Amino acid sequence: MIKKPFLHTVLSPALLDLYNINDSIVVIIDVFRATSTIATALYNGATKVIPVDNVQDCIALGKAKGCITAGERDGKVVEGLQYGNSPSEYHRDFIEGKTLVITTTNGTRLLHMALNMGAAEVITGSFVNLSSVCEHLISQNKNVILGCSGWKNRFNLEDSLFAGAVVKCVESCFTIHCDSSLMAKQLYELHREDMYSFIRKTTHWHRLAAYGAEKDLEYCVTKDAANVLPVYNGEALVTQNLTITS
């Protein structure tokens, strides 16, 4: 019997160091909104997306390389940057052929942690690119970590919901001895038919909806609306065409 690779769900960046991620694929999950926006920009033709964890680096890269810079705090574009974190800003007419530098806190930190801890590959996932993520994981036959970015290291519902959607899709190909994965899958099964109403109960909804981002958040849980596979190449997230291995 062929031994299936392991899959674990990590509910907060603060728990990542409990797992051996050497030689694993790590999926960075930040549904509201970083990994939804990253997939959308790439889907609409951005050359690459550079994630940075602070405003200064974002401004510096914008000046040095002529990139588009993006970042928000409290629902407003950060002073010194050009655009916000809403996926709706990155339509094809605007972003095609350009490089986006985006400053996010939760997701970018987790991405760098995963690299430093020896991940074999780092990709990003959200509902908008669910199928690409799942097809890739199934094709690679490697251990997988589903890494939820959470909110300032706290657990959040929307990232777990997405992890659950992945577990549900790929579970037959993995060995899963992981309470977090089972919880996430059950949460997803419970709400897969009422996602738009369920996300209104999350703390993140209340944080962002105050700034008029309701439509954004509904988009972020729309399956395969921007179905590409963003892969980190050491500098930026770029689109990878899916290659199905036999």
Add this chain to the structure above:
Amino acid sequence: MIKKPFLHTVLSPALLDLYNINDSIVVIIDVFRATSTIATALYNGATKVIPVDNVQDCIALGKAKGCITAGERDGKVVEGLQYGNSPSEYHRDFIEGKTLVITTTNGTRLLHMALNMGAAEVITGSFVNLSSVCEHLISQNKNVILGCSGWKNRFNLEDSLFAGAVVKCVESCFTIHCDSSLMAKQLYELHREDMYSFIRKTTHWHRLAAYGAEKDLEYCVTKDAANVLPVYNGEALVTQNLTITS
């Protein structure tokens, strides 16, 4: 309008420092099996239960004070200690009027963390004393942290399930803006009628059932089977009679 106190659920000891627990009641949750055994020993008349996080301290206290010492590793009583961690060992004929020193890892560590971080009160909870815990929390009008011990800092299902049972019972008396609490409550609502079968899916079940502890684990999710309120007094957990404040 009177402002209700806050309630948060913390899914792992590694996440406790994200919360301000000053002047809060912290409920230590370690369903399999520490907090179930503690409630059972006190319910059956133990004078007090001293939780320690290592075997050496357990042995030393046993010698110095003539306490009963307990602790397991891999399903066997630890060398130098007298008894195991099964609640079934602490029936009234044996434990009444005695002091139990119990060595546990996950739960004891969390208890000491909570004290060091300024908790106003530390109590322990499991399904066997669910009603006592809920009645106490409702009566005190203080902020509450439901602290899941997890397994070596990883999330576990059974502690979250109990947190969810508490949330379900007390939610009308608290302000709850907390994704962990909402998840825990939904997990509990999903499984309240099939607890015995659901716990068979947890990683902890597979860890302990290998040592023949199935009956123990079913007991640990039996509501109000040992319905006392263990309160930490700075040295040990002792039974507190409920006082309902107006």
